[in-house]
Amino acid sequence: MIEEKARRIRVDIIRAIGEAGSGHPGGSLSCADILAVLYFHAMRIDPKRPDWEDRDKFVMSKGHAAPALYAALAEAGYFPVEELLTLRKLGSRLQGHPDMKKTPGIEISTGSLGQGLSAANGMAIAAKLDKKDTRIYVLLGDGELEEGQVWEAAMTSVHRRLDNLMAFVDYNGLQIDGSIEDVKSLKAVGEKWRAFGWHVMGIDGHNIRQIMAAIDEAKQIRGKPTVAVAKTVKGKGVAFMEGGVDWHGKAPSRDQVYKALVELGERIVDGGGVVNG
Amino acid sequence: MAEAGEVKGEVKEVKKVATRTAYGKALVELGKVNPNVVVLDADLAKSTKSGDFMKAFPERFFEMGIAEQDMIGTAAGLAAAGKIPFASTFAVFAAGRVFDQVRQEIGYTKLNVKIGATHAGVTVGEDGASHQSVEDIALMRAIPNMTVIVPADAVETQKAVFAAAEYHGPVYLRMGREEVPVIFDEDYQFEMGKAVTLREGNDVTIIACGVMVAPALEASDELARDGISARVLNLHTIKPVDREAIEAAAKETGAIVTAEEHNIMGGLGSAVAEVVVSTMPVPVEMVGIKDVFGQSGKPAELLEHYGLTSGNIVEAAKRAIARKAAPAPSRSRRSRRQ
Numbered sequence: 255m256i257e258e259k260a261r262r263i264r265v266d267i268i269r270a271i272g273e274a275g276s277g278h279p280g281g282s283l284s285c286a287d288i289l290a291v292l293y294f295h296a297m298r299i300d301p302k303r304p305d306w307e308d309r310d311k312f313v314m315s316k317g318h319a320a321p322a323l324y325a326a327l328a329e330a331g332y333f334p335v336e337e338l339l340t341l342r343k344l345g346s347r348l349q350g351h352p353d354m355k356k357t358p359g360i361e362i363s364t365g366s367l368g369q370g371l372s373a374a375n376g377m378a379i380a381a382k383l384d385k386k387d388t389r390i391y392v393l394l395g396d397g398e399l400e401e402g403q404v405w406e407a408a409m410t411s412v413h414r415r416l417d418n419l420m421a422f423v424d425y426n427g428l429q430i431d432g433s434i435e436d437v438k439s440l441k442a443v444g445e446k447w448r449a450f451g452w453h454v455m456g457i458d459g460h461n462i463r464q465i466m467a468a469i470d471e472a473k474q475i476r477g478k479p480t481v482a483v484a485k486t487v488k489g490k491g492v493a494f495m496e497g498g499v500d501w502h503g504k505a506p507s508r509d510q511v512y513k514a515l516v517e518l519g520e521r522i523v524d525g526g527g528v529v530n531g
Numbered sequence: 532m533a534e535a536g537e538v539k540g541e542v543k544e545v546k547k548v549a550t551r552t553a554y555g556k557a558l559v560e561l562g563k564v565n566p567n568v569v570v571l572d573a574d575l576a577k578s579t580k581s582g583d584f585m586k587a588f589p590e591r592f593f594e595m596g597i598a599e600q601d602m603i604g605t606a607a608g609l610a611a612a613g614k615i616p617f618a619s620t621f622a623v624f625a626a627g628r629v630f631d632q633v634r635q636e637i638g639y640t641k642l643n644v645k646i647g648a649t650h651a652g653v654t655v656g657e658d659g660a661s662h663q664s665v666e667d668i669a670l671m672r673a674i675p676n677m678t679v680i681v682p683a684d685a686v687e688t689q690k691a692v693f694a695a696a697e698y699h700g701p702v703y704l705r706m707g708r709e710e711v712p713v714i715f716d717e718d719y720q721f722e723m724g725k726a727v728t729l730r731e732g733n734d735v736t737i738i739a740c741g742v743m744v745a746p747a748l749e750a751s752d753e754l755a756r757d758g759i760s761a762r763v764l765n766l767h768t769i770k771p772v773d774r775e776a777i778e779a780a781a782k783e784t785g786a787i788v789t790a791e792e793h794n795i796m797g798g799l800g801s802a803v804a805e806v807v808v809s810t811m812p813v814p815v816e817m818v819g820i821k822d823v824f825g826q827s828g829k830p831a832e833l834l835e836h837y838g839l840t841s842g843n844i845v846e847a848a849k850r851a852i853a854r855k856a857a858p859a860p861s862r863s864r865r866s867r868r869q
Contacts, residue, residue, distance in 0.1 A: 354640055363639055363640045364635075366632075368600075369600075369632060372602075372636075374608060375601075375604070375608055376605040376606060376608020376610070376616075377609075377612045379593065379605065379609060380613065383569070383590070383591070384612075402600075403600040406600060406601035407601045407605075410601055
């Protein structure tokens, strides 16, 4: 069930970015499994009531992975799946990076890296002020951890004892200019979070059961926030994209979309349309 | 609004209060009536006076440490969850250091965050150029959805804080470190986006904000002694700007002087000029900082050094009036220059 949702998210990502002719497939595909678990297993949400005040909240700090978030929201029922094909087009609700004013289900606009955890902290603090048992989830990119604000925010999460907050690091090891190791090594990233006072887990970001277990474990932790450093593969699920730094911000051609969708188990009909596999 | 002819805006030299002091007091009063108000500061609570709120409502005050970017982001998250955050720090950090955070997470999102920016302008004094924001109005004015307010005195600050809390959306409040004369009575009615006519006049209009409002009133008195009737407008809201008041000033007095403790580029003067050139072009003289950074010194010395006194306003007014009478440069002179 969750695996099928993750597959659908991947299909939607490829179709939307292919149709848009631009976008970020690599980092969208790498976080698809985490989003599938969050939106179809973990989070207390009601897609018919995006403003329901007792909802759990998700912050996509790595805003360029918007296609994955849009796919999850559409599959969950926040808006029609076919609307995904308007991605990045003039007048669309689906902007190149998430816009809370345009798209139902988006909790905060993102796109300038390094800012999501601060906003998630604010939401977690507000939940505590209001004595709500809602939980806040935030997804960070690994390259994003090079932004200093992330560590300012990491201190705030711990200082404010935000145990209603869980962060995921989508650790696919690649950023625009190359590998994280070459651009600016994060060294022992888990130890960094631990040193800041977080409860830290290392998981396989494509293993549904591990992601679910990490979320369950985070719910048991009291007095501190939890981060799951999730080892992932950039472009996961599409063989010719996997591990390729070039697929950070490049759209697949029409032929490549076809090839990717076949690999993802979609049946293709005439005119490029897709029938659910 | 007061009736025409009524005496308003008398400078009460005996009473001086810093706008930041009024900010701290206003936050406490606001906290009493609005439980959704929360306050954040980045290790400057004693200076910005947000510390008053910390003492009164410790559970609704968030000390963020020396981390302005995180403070703005956290304020955005709090606002997204229905709170009314007042994020407080020095103007140079509030507008400059965190420009991207303010743009992305407050302006673009149109979230209900109020930025309490104190220690604006050269009157920060001895700390020098690194701490003297002379470009924050320009930066904040350029962000869509942002409202920019520069209160002139303690009373106006108090009213502006309450008006900002009532308004749903991003507001930048620019305040100062130094004590400034109290101009307004306690029953003064503040209306966001509506300039206040402090003196009526026919020959020239002085449009000022913040610490330059008191010198503008003095300048008006000095000009009166020379037989010049100068209107004085307190343009406390730089954005959205009061086009009506500016157009009326251009039409009815035919010359304008702007006065601000800010770079002449992008601030109050620019905002006024943008309206004037698009409706009724009349001479506009700008009193402000002439595109330079400040330096250490006593606040009064710095105002003098950078040409921000009532005397400078008087001179500018006379220049504006002279330009009003002067014929336009002839075609031949222009062509010679080319």
